[in-house]
Amino acid sequence: MSKAKANSKPKDNVSPTVRIYIMGEAKDVPASLTIMKAIEYAGYKLTRGAGCRAGFCGACATIYRKEGDYRIYTALACQTMVEDGMYLTQLPFVPAEKAKYNIKDLSPSAETILRYYPEVARCLSCNACSKVCPQDLSVMDYVQYALQGQIEKATEASFDCVSCGLCAIRCPAEIPQYHVAELVRRLYGKYIQKYPETLDKRVKEIEDGVFEEGFKEFMSMSHDEIVEKYKARDFIDQKKK
């Protein structure tokens, strides 16, 4: 890798710095920054590569190598600190098609998975997907569970996925794992997870107007009356003094 020279060292900067390479260009940045803040520190105004800035949206998928190290690393730029010698680039977009289905017409089975994502059967069990996952999920395991129709296990293993798409870019079998995981979870949520009985009962009560009178009364109350009602609430679930 060619080493471009840093053009400026931050002056009168007391905090220690590290040298990173943003798309090849050397920059000395405070060692205390996240990759995202370091890129901004270096002068970039992000449009792609930043979203929630807190580790939830997956917009900031980042790929890097380190000086003297052949391995490819990945990270969420908003949740990872800079290190000396990082050669960084961000993924602006992940080309990976999501299958379309009507969730109401499906069954929670391996056949469903294979109908919409037949490429799942091509999984080589190479584990490259798990290695790149910045959430440290066992991606390969959930793909295998999905292939076997073990929807609950696949759901558990994929639940913390932030859909950054790094797995889908790395996969030699060209599987869009994170889209498969979405189908898996919706199948679980709709067909396998128990359905709490309280819900339909309450929805029906509301439709039947059971609370109509109560609301009417509240709406006609003066400010002071509603304050009194509020103060008089009981707390049956919580420890209170």
Next chain:
Amino acid sequence: MKFIRGYPEAMRKSIDNVNKTRSKRIDEVIADMTLEERDKVLKSFHPDYKKETKENIAWGPNKGDLVPIEVASILNAYPTVSPDTIDLSKVDYDVGVLIIGAGGAGTSAALWANYSGVPEDQILVVTKLRHGDCNTIMAQGGIQAADRPEDSPLIHYLDVMGGGHFTNEPELARALTEDAPAIIKWHKDIGAIYDLNEDGSFVENPGGGTSRNRMHAAKDYTGMEIFRTLRDEFNDLSIPILEFMPAIELLTDEKGKITGALLYHLETKQYFVVRAKITVLTTGGFGRLHVAGFPTTNHYGATMDGVLMAYRAGAQLKHLDSTQFHPTGAAFPEQIVGLLVTEKVRSLGGQVLGYDGEQLCYPLEPRDVEASALIRCCSSTENYIETPSGMRGVWLDSPIIEEIKGKGTIQRDLSAMYRMFQRFDIDITEDPILVYPALHYQNGGVTHNKNCYTSLKGLLAAGEISGGVHGKNRLMGNSLLEINVFGRRAGITAAKEYKKQTAKGKLTLNHLKTTVTALDALNIKDKKYSPILLPEYREEAVQNRLIQLYEEIR
């Protein structure tokens, strides 16, 4: 500096205090504040009550309202485009329903417009960054709904009103609480996952200001689970969406009715013109304005564009004087200062402690009260903890959760929090979390009624952009609820309007002329321009070196 398991050695002394008092605190209950005590701590310590952080809106329907300086500076700024330079005769997208902002409110509005009979090719959704960059996806703690027999929408209603200090619009608070169970049912119908107990009932926890346990959650990824389910359903229905295409102004006809919007391509810098029969504004909140200098929990694009666009077109605003600071933003490590530490940590039993390891207050006060109590500790007592960079904070005792609810609870129910701190070598099952309030939620905004009609013809609004639902203080779990309740209602109303046999209106930017005239009359010295679309985080040294190679059109 020496670090021991993620914390500087100097902070360990106070952590020892926390460890020592823990067993005694397990059954210790601190009394919650009376309404009078709440009032006192708010007035003394809440940033909303500090005059020096406020400024007047200088023109328009809310002229004279005292709002945070950062909010005023957006509303009192000049438009970035001049009507004369825009050709509105060529319509790029001609649709029935335009939805601006694809967070939770926008996405559910699109779904319900389509469910209610608007064909997908008559809907257009535009959003600032990716479909998924929004506050919704970051919500952690939960969503409220009164579905248990020992709870009811009426009790939920009282909690909402009291939490908002009785400044809420009653009909909106009613819609919020009365629709709630049906929203959870809808989510289950399209395959969203909620945490359940062994017996198949919902796991329901308390939240600040709730008198019943009714917080439904999906671990601490509740917003992510709800949002990705809505987004997957949205894609299944093939509803068109334009990403990286924020709206920068609304369009109006000669009578001021909203007739579409002007879009800006963030990458090619072109503008595009949309004509629509009905427009829905769902652009979310304003955290990235960093009100009163606070760090924020919000996503990158939360810059109040929607409120501004509507205001320029003449919309009535409400409650923008009140701002929500979340009691527990991260205060250490420096890299994540301001990021949210979900209220669910307290729902599960986490306590708020001072330097001495003793509880500071009842941990589940309404948010503004709790935040004020924390600020009180850090600004008027010596009982705070200081970080190496000089930031003050208090402890949120997370390890106690494992003692109350059992080992493994944190990794199971708070896996996002566990992971976030683990990345910085802090194990929150062993050590407490340092917290300080962070800018969290835009309490006020555009007014609308229960069917999402705003004060402007042709314009609906829903979600965090709105003002009135929560009054001057929102409770945890009522915002994820709001965006679904009013997103859905906006979609249904949009469909109704779409089906009316009215012609689409003319497209003008006349309201910008009115705006400029009003602003000119103020003789503002330091002219600013808005919307800003994204906050500025480049170093000053960089900004001073920027040059404009092509003449800017203005």
